[in-house]
Amino acid sequence: MNFLYFEYLPILLFIFISFLLGIVIFGLSFLIADQAPDVEKVSAYECGFDPFDDARNTFDVRFYLVAILFIVFDREATFIFPWALTVGELSAGGFWTIIDFLVERTVGFLYIWKVGSLEWD
């Protein structure tokens, strides 16, 4: 197995070295820095008085919608990759299945567009 995927070895080396670098940076700053945590130092700052409320705002759910739509259309792209490489070897049926898939995606996209979920105000 090592001989077949020899090209991926630099990636593994890269991962190890970046991991070591991360450990060195974090570890050194943890070991060498002077740490004396105090209640006043560690608590949240809100212009000097005690904080009214939690610092987290209500989260607009449109961001979540963007993440979901990203997954769906990303899957579309990952399905097109193998087809793009092998379309010359496939039969006619292979071609039309991907067209059907793209039509489904287009229907979904038109629905999103018309319903107004892509509007940001």
Next chain:
Amino acid sequence: MNFSFVLFYRMSAIILVSAAGVISSQNPVHSVLFLVVVFRHGAGVLILIGAEFLSLIFIVVYVGAIAVLFLFVVIIRNIKLGDYFLNKIYQYLPIGAFVGIIFFLELLIALYLQGVPLNMTQLKRNTVLRGNWFSIFDGLTNIELFGQLIYTYYFIYFLVAGLILLVAIIGAIVLTIQPKNPETGINVVPFAQQVYQQTSRSVGKSVFISSRL
């Protein structure tokens, strides 16, 4: 003691430890980060068995999209550290054991039964268990292998996956749609003040612990 042997056992060990970390971590963001570690090492195991397209797609789709989605859920749910007491775990133990047994049975089904056979080009039954992937390894790259199979022989699975994604789009839209007033263009239910929440604030409840060293 092959190098790939060592790598496989190292990645499997890290997957198991990180999966334990996902469910036992106190901070939900830490749980999602452990899950990212699980996905990355799963992708590493996939490279070892020769499915390099699948492993990179794991990283792109799982880590780049699904783990991000989990992070969004953690943010939206606004989970704080004090919500999770140790003695509450045992309430969920029966249900958790039930779901765990069902997933384990699914794993056995995937290994021992090969699902619905569509035609004669189905892989032989013992291939997955014995792991003799090299006896069917053809000299194609993984992408070409996928391309030759998904769109022709296993096209049903491909189209069903497409339909499931379409249902996911529609479900997400239905959950997050905010109807607008057609004349003014403002939302029908605008962001309003929540008077009770604003007047019932107290100092003691607004400071909380977000992490423990």
